[in-house]
Amino acid sequence: MKLLIINGPNLNLLGTREPDTYGKESFEDYFSKLQFKFRETELSYYQSNIEGELIDRLQQADMEFDGVILNAAAYTHTSIGIGDAVKAIGIPVVEVHISNTFSREQFRHKSYISANAKGIIIGFGLSSYDLAINSFLIK
């Protein structure tokens, strides 16, 4: 099983960005733990702050991976383009969020991704990614 984790804008700052909301661990450190925990799964990671680059990576992933775990961060709430890319590709996409977006501001309640996601995992801290990987492994 080959899975790609895609993180959107400002998630490169995990560990230092709003630690009360997003925790104190960098994604690189957490990703190493995921790779160790899911040794049988081929995990890759991509992050960009640029909307078009996220769309390009989703399109390329269609040929390369069995599934995508996508945290589009703020673009979740604004990007019809990323939503369309999720719809356009043939592989399943699981939408994840670290924080519970529904317990936050109203503008975070809207997602352009959810309608075309295989499923949604929201609000479990970094463990949201762990749960998303598991969602691909359950038979």
Ligand code: DQA
């Ligand atoms: C986020 C939630 C978004 O509303 C926010 O813009 C982010 C991170 C999350 O993982 O909780 O950057 O996607």
